[in-house]
Amino acid sequence: MTAGPLIEIEGLRVTFQSDDGRMTHAVDSVDLSVANGATLGLVGESGCGKSVTSLAIMGLLPKQSAAVSGAIRFDGFDLLDVPDATLRDLRGNRLAMIFQEPMTSLNPSLTIGDQIAETILRHRGGSRRAARERTIELLRRVHISSPEKRIDEFPHKLSGGMRQRVMIAMALACDPQLLIADEPTTALDVTLQAQILDLMRELKAANGAAIILITHDLGVVAEVCDEVAVMYAGEIVERAPVDELFANPQHPYTVGLLGSIPRLDRRTSHLATIEGMVPNMANPPAGCRFAARCPFVEDACTRSPPPLALLSATHASRCIRAPLERLVS
Amino acid sequence: MTALLKVEGLVKHFVAERSVFGRPTAYVKAVDGVSFTVEAGKTLALVGESGCGKSTVSRLVLRLIEPDAGRVTFEGRDLGALNAEQLRAFRRDAQLIFQDPYASLNPRMTVSQILTEPLALHNLVPAAGRRERVEELLRLVGLEPRFARRYPHEFSGGQRQRIAIARALAVEPKLIICDEPVSALDVSIRSQILNLLRDLQDRLKLAYIFVSHDLAVVKHIADRVAVMNLGTIVETAEAQALFAAPRHPYSRALLSAIPVPKPRARRSRIVLEGELPSALNPPSGCRFHTRCPYVIARCRSEVPQLREDGTGYATACHRTGELPGAEAILPSDGGFSPTLEKLVAAFNAAEASGRPGVIS
Secondary structure (H helix, E strand, O other): OOOOOOEEEEEEEEEEEOOOOOEEEEEEEEEEEEOOOOEEEEEOOOOOOHHHHHHHHHOOOOOOOEEEEEEEEEOOEEOOOOOHHHHHHHEOOOEEEEOOOHHHHOOOOOOHHHHHHHHHHHHHOOOHHHHHHHHHHHHHHOOOOOHHHHOOOOHHHOOHHHHHHHHHHHHOOOOOOEEEEEOOOOOOOHHHHHHHHHHHHHHHHHHOOEEEEEEOOHHHHHHHOOEEEEEEOOEEEEEEEHHHHHHOOOOHHHHHHHHOOOOOOOOOOOOOOOOOOOOOOOOOOOOOOOHHHOOOOOHHHHHOOOOOEEOOOOOEEOOOOOOOHHHHO | OOOOEEEEEEEEEEEEEEOOOOOEEEEEEEEEEEEEEEOOOOEEEEEOOOOOOHHHHHHHHOOOOOOOEEEEEEOOEEHHHOOHHHHHHHHHHEEEEOOOOOOOOOOOOOHHHHHHHHHHHOOOOOHHHHHHHHHHHHHHOOOOHHHHHOOHHHOOHHHHHHHHHHHHHOOOOOEEEEEOOOOOOOHHHHHHHHHHHHHHHHHHOOEEEEEEOOHHHHHHHOOEEEEEEOOEEEEEEEHHHHHHOOOOHHHHHHHHOOOOOOOOOOOOOOOOOOOOOOOOOOOOOOOOOOOOOOOOHHHHHOOOOOEEOOOOOEEOOOOOOOOOOOHHHOOOOOOOOHHHHHHHHHHHHHHHHOOOOOOO
16 A cells, blocks of 8 residues: 555545526535545535535536536546446445434434444345344444444434444444544533543554544634644645644634634633625635625625635645735744 | 612422323422522622523523422512512513524514514503614614615524614513523624623613523623522522632533633643433432442432531532532633733724614
8 A cells, every 4th residue: 555645635626506597616626635544624614515515526416516626546446437336335334424414324213233233234244143142242442342242222222422433333333444524523511521532532543544534613722632633614724733724823713713713711801703605606806705794804805715825834825915924923 | 788689489380291190190390498698789690501400490490381389579579479460560670581583583573563563562652752762772782764664584693692682672671581692693793792782781770690501601691600400500609709719510521511712721620421311200318429430428418508608609519618619610710812802902992983783
């Protein structure tokens, strides 16, 4: 195996066509790469395109209405260009995904054991008995108590945190090389969230799998990610190693996001707010997509779309006014 | 100063199972002996995990459901003794804002109709003046008056929550119960709504009961905090004191589980193992003992009482005082660099110069 990244996304574009013929650009020229054993955080607010990006990687976007272009290279395959049968062999096997809603993503009429074993039997084959043993082992690994009994229970008997752990067990069934977790803790209480995050860290250490963690919570990102990509209106606006992003953010949107988190270390009377709204993606603005909400905007920002420019070897920002520190000194 | 709202020994058990003859055989002890007070113009936060009874408490306070035992007094009046007409008058003084702004506004009514309804119901403003009052309310929550003719589906989540707040404000209440008002909103919108709630409190001297599971938000908005676990309050204190040094092991676990937006933050963590016990069959003794890292034999048999230490800090734990210090639970060094501090301030300056929160 080569030392290059496990997955490399280049110029990913996703456009949805609505019934009345309007085109919405959900994801625009996204470049990303994740190395083996690394965790990438994909951060942004509702509608910024982070979930669409992950569905594009998994090949789960509806073919009739979504036009996907660019390249997604995963271990020698171009996922946008492989036959459906190959994709089905990869999904659940070497590519796995955890969804936000554990209630709606588990089948209520099958026991959790059957649902996990289904994945094992599809990709690994073998006997039902072996699959059952593997399932029990997986449930134990995600810290479900007395897995021999739980394996025959239906999803409705389990609490939210347990369901999410079942989802994780299912995703891990075939030791995937890439795990995409779409807001895996958003629906959970803080105490459960801490358990799930610990579990993800543990698994990364044990399996060396790469993880793409999609979240809107910068606290979660700081706890588990190595690298972060911030998305806004379908584009990556900033990309940096996690320490660098929190210490020295170089896109105004990232600054606004950091400022809008209530502080735990001291009491502030006012939180930063990002005024205005996300632009309409059926008709994106000509210049920088954040310009209308940016406190540092100047004329040049609205003329042409800014490139994602490297500020250092690892830190890139889509802002022509970066480095930002000179604006306030 | 007398409290605006006083809650004493509130109990609510829901019937979970009945025998074939209809006799109840099992109860969910949703709220089991809860007491607290809310001062005028202040914010009390009710904190706890899903199913701890915090939403049930907020409904009991408004008498939307009837308690099995206990007393709620508002400005000295016992709410349990009110007849239907008096209860309606009380509802002018206490309002409720829900979590989901998509579900709490009637999709068939325009914003103007939504805001006029409480005015007409309580006969507050003569019909001729209502339109003006609606415009005033919209301005108060940072929306443009011309939005009055639109329907809820035309607004974003944050704007809808502003409309829900305007509706609550229409009757000029003294107390607003906010049940997870920002949980469904994006981070940047969340900060707008939190700022708005703060501003309104300062301007209109509102008291809030703020129900939330998000402790970072609670720290930002609350004056006083009550931590609930399985239907009981385990700790209550001034927000500052509680966040500086939480005493109850459950409060410590909750606080230590908040993800901090600072990579490699140094802190001691208490990760709770095991599942949240069911309120249908709560553990004996202290209800937290099954998950508590400091459990001793006494915790399993004897229910700890909520004891106040003389400074307004009350904890229900047998081992208060014996536990190790709690300094490292919240990081004290989570601050921004001076440059980042200035960059963030630029966002606030832009807000101050522009129209606050108005979206055209």
